[in-house]
Amino acid sequence: xxxxxxxxxxxxxxxxxxxxxxxxxxxxxxxxxxxxxxxxxxxxxxxxxxxxxxxxxxxxxxxxxxxxxxxxxxxxxxxxxxxxxxxxxxxxxxxxxxxxxxxxxxxxxxxxxxxxxxxxxxxxxxxxxxxxxxxxxxxxxxxxxxxxxxxxxxxxxxxxxxxxxxxxxxxxxxxxxxxxxxxxxxxxxxxxxxxxxxxxxxxxxxxxxxxxxxxxxxxxxxxxxxxxxxxxxxxxxxxxxxxxxxxxxxxxxxxxxxxxxxxxxxxxxxxxxxxxxxxxxxxxxxxxxxxxxxxxxxxxxxxxxxxxxxxxxxxxxxxxxxxxxxxxxxxxxxxxxxxxxxxxxxxxxxxxxxxxxxxxxxxxxxxxxxxxxxxxxxxxxxxxxxxxxxxxxxxxxxxxxxxxxxxxxxxxxxxxxxxxxxxxxxxxxxxxxxxxxxxxxxxxxxxxxxxxxxxxxxxxxxxxxxxxxxxxxxxxxxxxxxxxxxxxxxxxxxxxxxxxxxxxxxxxxxxxxxxxxxxxxxxxxxxxxxxxxxxxxxxxxxxxxxxxxxxxxxxxxxxxxxxxxxxxxxxxxxxxxxxxxxxxxxxxxxxxxxxxxxxxxxxxxx
Amino acid sequence: xxxxxxxxxxxxxxxxxxxxxxxxxxxxxxxxxxxxxxxxxxxxxxxxxxxxxxxxxxxxxxxxxxxxxxxxxxxxxxxxxxxxxxxxxxxxxxxxxxxxxxxxxxxxxxxxxxxxxxxxxxxxxxxxxxxxxxxxxxxxxxxxxxxxxxxxxxxxxxxxxxxxxxxxxxxx
Numbered sequence: 188x189x190x191x192x193x194x195x196x197x198x199x200x201x202x203x204x205x206x207x208x209x210x211x212x213x214x215x216x217x218x219x220x221x222x223x224x225x226x227x228x229x230x231x232x233x234x235x236x237x238x239x240x241x242x243x244x245x246x247x248x249x250x251x252x253x254x255x256x257x258x259x260x261x262x263x264x265x266x267x268x269x270x271x272x273x274x275x276x277x278x279x280x281x282x283x284x285x286x287x288x289x290x291x292x293x294x295x296x297x298x299x300x301x302x303x304x305x306x307x308x309x310x311x312x313x314x315x316x317x318x319x320x321x322x323x324x325x326x327x328x329x330x331x332x333x334x335x336x337x338x339x340x341x342x343x344x345x346x347x348x349x350x351x352x353x354x355x356x357x358x359x360x361x362x363x364x365x366x367x368x369x370x371x372x373x374x375x376x377x378x379x380x381x382x383x384x385x386x387x388x389x390x391x392x393x394x395x396x397x398x399x400x401x402x403x404x405x406x407x408x409x410x411x412x413x414x415x416x417x418x419x420x421x422x423x424x425x426x427x428x429x430x431x432x433x434x435x436x437x438x439x440x441x442x443x444x445x446x447x448x449x450x451x452x453x454x455x456x457x458x459x460x461x462x463x464x465x466x467x468x469x470x471x472x473x474x475x476x477x478x479x480x481x482x483x484x485x486x487x488x489x490x491x492x493x494x495x496x497x498x499x500x501x502x503x504x505x506x507x508x509x510x511x512x513x514x515x516x517x518x519x520x521x522x523x524x525x526x527x528x529x530x531x532x533x534x535x536x537x538x539x540x541x542x543x544x545x546x547x548x549x550x551x552x553x554x555x556x557x558x559x560x561x562x563x564x565x566x567x568x569x570x571x572x573x574x575x576x577x578x579x580x581x582x583x584x585x586x587x588x589x590x591x592x593x594x595x596x597x598x599x600x601x602x603x604x605x606x607x608x609x610x611x612x613x614x615x616x617x618x619x620x621x622x623x624x625x626x627x628x629x630x631x632x633x634x635x636x637x638x639x640x641x642x643x644x645x646x647x648x649x650x651x652x653x654x655x656x657x658x659x660x661x662x663x664x665x666x667x668x669x670x671x672x673x674x675x676x677x678x679x680x681x682x683x684x685x686x687x688x689x690x691x692x693x694x695x696x697x698x699x700x701x702x703x704x705x706x707x708x709x710x711x712x713x714x715x716x717x718x719x720x721x722x723x724x725x726x727x728x729x730x731x732x733x734x735x736x737x738x739x740x741x742x743x744x745x746x747x748x749x750x751x752x753x754x755x756x757x758x759x760x761x762x763x764x765x766x767x768x769x770x771x772x773x774x775x776x777x778x779x780x781x782x783x784x785x786x787x788x789x790x791x792x793x
Numbered sequence: 794x795x796x797x798x799x800x801x802x803x804x805x806x807x808x809x810x811x812x813x814x815x816x817x818x819x820x821x822x823x824x825x826x827x828x829x830x831x832x833x834x835x836x837x838x839x840x841x842x843x844x845x846x847x848x849x850x851x852x853x854x855x856x857x858x859x860x861x862x863x864x865x866x867x868x869x870x871x872x873x874x875x876x877x878x879x880x881x882x883x884x885x886x887x888x889x890x891x892x893x894x895x896x897x898x899x900x901x902x903x904x905x906x907x908x909x910x911x912x913x914x915x916x917x918x919x920x921x922x923x924x925x926x927x928x929x930x931x932x933x934x935x936x937x938x939x940x941x942x943x944x945x946x947x948x949x950x951x952x953x954x955x956x957x958x959x960x961x962x963x964x965x
């Protein structure tokens with residue numbers, strides 16, 4: 188049964204109105220012209236349903252949720268679309284990533300992003316006759332680091348080839364790429380459940396990387412009305428790497444997880460300029476299907492979907508293309524090897540060109556360029572200076588700092604990797620303040636860096652996080668705040684208010700303790716006696732509630748009435764000076780007093 | 794270099810001059826003996842090849858026939874080249890210094906990337922590399938030319954191209 192919309196639920200619960208959509212309404216419509224008594228009969232049915240008190244519906248909803256959970260279908264979103272019974276999906280991915288370099292691949296013109304158009308163009312970039320390509324060796328720094336992150340073998344000698352096709356975004360009529368002898372081969376990328384792979388892939392999966400090659404980017408085209416196109420050659424010749432995986436992926440979510448992980452690994456070694464959102468990464472996917480009982484050992488005919496620009500697009504396009512191919516085959520048709528496109532938000536892929544329109548690239552070795560010979564010592568140097576890998580970092584966050592996998596991944600993903608650095612800065616500042624950085628503190632700090640900080644702004648970019656992990660809430664100030672909170676010198680409520688004040692700039696940097704002092708925000712907790720007095724007052728006239736505890740004490744009910752306890756604590760909190768109370772202390776006092784005093788008193792009364 | 798030539802060598806020179814006295818092979822062998830009696834290229838293939846090369850399509854059936862004839866004679870030449878056994882022969886891509894010194898010179902090492910590596914910093918908890926983005930870049934003589942003078946049509950700082958409807962993007 189589908190989820191009931193909130194609006195409908197509130198109409199039912201607050202106004203006693205029952206939705207007439209679905210079978211009731213359909214019957215009414217078709218019954219309208221029929222005799223009166225029938226309409227009346229239906230009216231009475233309706234009255235009956237509306238007169239049912241709200242509790243059964245809540246119960247019903249609960250039971251539904253329970254049933255859903257029991258059937259293991261809670262994550263319906265994933266399980267539903269990752270497999271099609273009777274069919275096996277196979278996917279290979281090609282990822283293009285813009286390399287982070289100073290200069291272009293074959294000319295000393297600078298790389299740029301959003302600069303004034305056509306301002307960073309060398310003669311060679313426009314294929315001016317007589318100009319020659321000049322491989323820029325610095326390209327190897329990000330390229331080799333990226334390939335090493337993907338566990339590839341770096342080839343001592345690699346070469347460049349020409350891939351021919353005519354288009355306005357490629358002035359020379361060919362793209363220079365590494366077709367025959369790429370610089371990196373035979374890699375592997377490990378994906379874990381925490382990376383978001385499909386549930387069907389279990390805890391982990393490894394996908395082979397066939398090769399990584401260097402190649403040129405094309406010019407940026409902006410389509411204008413009236414069949415005109417505006418060209419900016421700043422991008423032409425910028426260095427890219429193309430990462431080609433083996434066709435070893437069998438679930439759409441795993442494909443998206445792979446692209447996401449590649450982006451994370453490339454950005455960790457500073458190899459790419461920007462992520463998918465900013466256009467620094469693009470993916471093409473090759474999709475084929477075959478029947479599970481296919482014994483030919485061959486994959487089905489594949490189609491290629493080009494230019495996917497988000498992780499969601501990767502997953503959605505694969506699902507749509509898989510379903511299209513299955514529909515074609517089930518109808519007795521044949522899948523054509525062709526190139527297809529995908530627009531964000533659409534439900535099906537569209538044909539771009541078929542086999543007959545296929546371009547023959549006429550690859551040939553580029554005679555103007557010598558081989559790229561890489562000294563193995565350079566590879567070693569780049570490997571040793573790549574830093575801690577994101578996988579190892581995630582493990583540390585989980586094992587050393589006690590974070591959940593979900594929080595660890597979120598922390599790593601936020602603000603382009605800067606949020607986790609902010610977290611480390613907070614931890615460093617905490618130890619400078621002399622705090623024990625045990626799991627209680629590291630988890631508390633992570634909660635604040637993720638969730639409390641997240642509440643401050645609608646979009647995280649408004650925090651003004653720098654790459655070095657500093658933002659509008661300086662890490663030292665958050666550390667000072669957490670230090671006071673850990674030592675129960677301020678309440679969580681005061682801490683949250685202070686966080687807002689720091690974010691708004693109302694607390695001078697380094698002035699957290701001062702601000703607490705000046706505004707008299709220290710947690711001057713009630714004495715035990717004062718808590719007890721409040722507890723005594725809270726249970727007055729609550730004999731019925733206390734009766735529940737008695738039933739539990741007598742073994743008449745199985746579960747401790749925690750809800751009732753919190754109800755009584757709530758009463759205490761409302762009655763007392765909240766800024767001087769800690770709910771945990773209040774709870775402790777209340778629970779002790781119920782067991783030691785109130786129940787005896789109640790027993791005597793009865 | 795003047796040097797006494799040994800007798801055996803002198804004999805082989807005589808052999809060479811004998812060899813060169815009479816042509817053993819003629820370029821004519823690479824031309825078809827008679828104009829293509831059975832063309833192997835169809836007009837459809839010709840059109841496809843012209844499209845791939847961004848060349849104009851033939852203007853008349855006569856022009857088409859003449860193009861196919863030319864292509865056939867070129868193919869005759871290509872087929873002759875293809876007959877040569879190249880097993881185990883590495884293709885010559887270009888002529889370069891293949892001596893040990895030349896190869897070492899072409900090798901990209903830590904030393905050849907010294908400046909770029911020095912422009913990196915290690916940062917943060919995970920000690921990762923980062924390229925300093927604010928370092929000045931010398932582009933004198935590279936970018937300081939008027940790129941847009943090569944444009945036949947422009948708008949502002951953009952080159953402008955017109956496309957016919959239906960012309961898809963072949964690649965990106």
